[in-house]
Amino acid sequence: MIHRAEFSGLRTGDLLFYARNGGFVVHRVVGKNVDAVITRGDALAQDDDPVAPSRVLGKVAVIERGRARFVPKEKLTSAQGLLRSLICRYDGFRVLLLRLNALRLRFNRPQAEPRNLQI
Numbered sequence: 001m002i003h004r005a006e007f008s009g010l011r012t013g014d015l016l017f018y019a020r021n022g023g024f025v026v027h028r029v030v031g032k033n034v035d036a037v038i039t040r041g042d043a044l045a046q047d048d049d050p051v052a053p054s055r056v057l058g059k060v061a062v063i064e065r066g067r068a069r070f071v072p073k074e075k076l077t078s079a080q081g082l083l084r085s086l087i088c089r090y091d092g093f094r095v096l097l098l099r100l101n102a103l104r105l106r107f108n109r110p111q112a113e114p115r116n117l118q119i
Contacts, residue, residue, distance in 0.1 A: 001060070001061045001062040001063075001064070002017050002057065002058040002059070002060060002061065003058055003059060003060075003061040004058050005056065005058050005059040007037070007053035007056055010029055010032060010037055010056070010059065011029065011032075011074070012029050012030060012031065012032065012074075013028065013029060013073075013074030013075050014028070014029045014059045014060075014074065015027070015028055015029075015059055015060035015072050016028070016029050016037065016039055016051065016056065016058075016059055016060075017056075017057045017058045017059060017060055018039075018051050018055045018056050018057055019055045019057060020048075020051075020055065024057070025039075025048075026060055027039035027040055027041045027042075027044075027048055028040060028041070028042055030047060031047075035050070035052070036050030036051055036052055036053070037050070037051045037053075037056070038050055038051070039051055042076070042084055043084060043087050043088060043094075044088060045088040045089065060072055
């Protein structure tokens with residue numbers, strides 16, 4: 001869920017929804033000045049180009065995935081920051097995590113209800 005946000009109300013740590021190159025981006029605010037806001041994806045090592053106030057569409061208030069719903073945190077925990085750094089710097093680590101997550105999703109799917117078959 002995206003809420004309208006005034007440029008003046010944006011803070012470091014907010015998840016910003018903005019227009020870029022004919023598409024849309026959601027990245028975390030890492031800095032701000034009077035002319036622009038600086039963002040970076042949580043799994044990226046470098047900041048994005050400055051975002052002008054006219055490109056800001058809102059900020060993320062709630063994230064929904066399937067039946068799960070959560071409010072994004074403004075700041076990563078130390079463990080999340082370490083994980084982000086490892087993902088950014090080591091391609092092999094990123095591939096390993098993606099494969100492990102795919103396996104987790106594959107085996108944690110709800111099982112279909114057994115049906116009684118009458119013969």
